[in-house]
Amino acid sequence: MDRIPILKIGPALLVTIQVDLHDDVAMALEEDLGNRIVKSGAKGVLIDISALEIVDSFIGRTLANIAGVARLLDAETVVVGMRPAVAITLVELGLSMPGIRTALDAERGMAVIRARIAEVGTADDHVVDKR
Amino acid sequence: MDRIPILKIGPALLVTIQVDLHDDVAMALEEDLGNRIVKSGAKGVLIDISALEIVDSFIGRTLANIAGVARLLDAETVVVGMRPAVAITLVELGLSMPGIRTALDAERGMAVIRARIAEVGTADDHVVDKR
Numbered sequence: 001m002d003r004i005p006i007l008k009i010g011p012a013l014l015v016t017i018q019v020d021l022h023d024d025v026a027m028a029l030e031e032d033l034g035n036r037i038v039k040s041g042a043k044g045v046l047i048d049i050s051a052l053e054i055v056d057s058f059i060g061r062t063l064a065n066i067a068g069v070a071r072l073l074d075a076e077t078v079v080v081g082m083r084p085a086v087a088i089t090l091v092e093l094g095l096s097m098p099g100i101r102t103a104l105d106a107e108r109g110m111a112v113i114r115a116r117i118a119e120v121g122t123a124d125d126h127v128v129d130k131r
Numbered sequence: 132m133d134r135i136p137i138l139k140i141g142p143a144l145l146v147t148i149q150v151d152l153h154d155d156v157a158m159a160l161e162e163d164l165g166n167r168i169v170k171s172g173a174k175g176v177l178i179d180i181s182a183l184e185i186v187d188s189f190i191g192r193t194l195a196n197i198a199g200v201a202r203l204l205d206a207e208t209v210v211v212g213m214r215p216a217v218a219i220t221l222v223e224l225g226l227s228m229p230g231i232r233t234a235l236d237a238e239r240g241m242a243v244i245r246a247r248i249a250e251v252g253t254a255d256d257h258v259v260d261k262r
Binding site: 019 | 135139140141145147149150179182212238241
């Protein structure tokens with residue numbers, strides 16, 4: 001398996017991480033996600049990490065990079081399904097994951113993205129009204 | 132990785148198959164899916180196989196089993212993301228996958244499930260009207 005599949009569901013792109021993120025897989029994922037955001041106009045990226053028992057600093061950095069790329073392309077990243085033990089490890093590693101939103105599961109993550117679209121939609125309308 | 136994550140998205144459960152389905156992983160997936168359908172009341176199961184370059188008779192049978200279990204629990208299974216080469220192999224193997232619906236991608240698969248819910252909803256209303 002060289003590439004992690006990216007699924008378009010509603011307004012979001014969904015990625016389920018099930019395998020160890022080696023350098024090349026992580027880089028391919030970042031690149032693929034960037035391309036798919038541009039191509040699909042998705043406003044959100046849901047990353048499910050419920051299968052991961054361990055999140056080391058490399059995975060933490062990869063998630064932060066993905067969120068950074070997505071933000072520049074006007075999409076919000078929500079990490080879902082984090083196990084409590086993983087959260088503890090991340091805090092112990094000093095990785096507070098700034099700029100990454102989390103939600104308990106995919107359904108709640110999707111709600112976060114929809115809420116953000118509703119907000120941004122209102123803001124855009126406001127700008128248009130002012131012109 | 133011992134279990135494949137199952138995500139609840141809207142009215143459906145979503146499974147992305149990225150790893151080789153060994154006996155124990157496949158059995159755990161069937162069991163987990165059955166439990167989640169009952170617990171969540173999901174009306175559909177989306178199985179993304181876009182990461183699979185090869186679908187052998189074991190995987191074909193596993194998908195058929197999942198669809199069979201889901202059907203008994205009143206949920207429709209839609210397999211999405213099948214590669215053309217995989218479709219050719221399945222036909223050559225004589226696995227026509229009866230009872231399994233397919234869709235080109237997750238978004239179209241979700242539409243199939245929503246359409247089915249709309250249909251069933253109408254049928255139920257009709258029965259209620261007759262009483």
